[in-house]
Amino acid sequence: MKLTGQLDFLEMPAIGGTLDRLKAFYIAAFSWSFTTYSRPFRKALMGFQADAGEAPAKPLPVLYSEDLEETLGAVENAGGTIVKPIFSFPGGRRFHFVDPAGNEMAVWGE
Secondary structure, three states, X not given: OOOOOOOOOOOOOOOOOOHHHHHHHHHHHHOOOOOOOOOXXXXXXXXXXXXOOOOXXXXXXXXEOOOHHHHHHHHHXXXXXXXXXXXXXXXXXXXXXXXXXXXXXXXXXX
């Protein structure tokens, strides 16, 4: 079921022939699967950062992990670059990484 205002699709740049490289990265790091021309339903939450010192310059997709250290290792092994090591925040911990196309994302865990 689709809900008005709920994140349904996230599009990130894959410029300069990096699509195959990005697909390989997300398969290796997170076991994602890809279907050409398909938009499967995804439930997601959205948040806003009002602290100018912490707010990202652009939207920051945040993924969840049950094992943050394992996921950080998978991201590095798949070719991602850690740009903020694991840090604590109220409610959990997270790290930020950049994928092979330069898109920054974060992963959080409890």
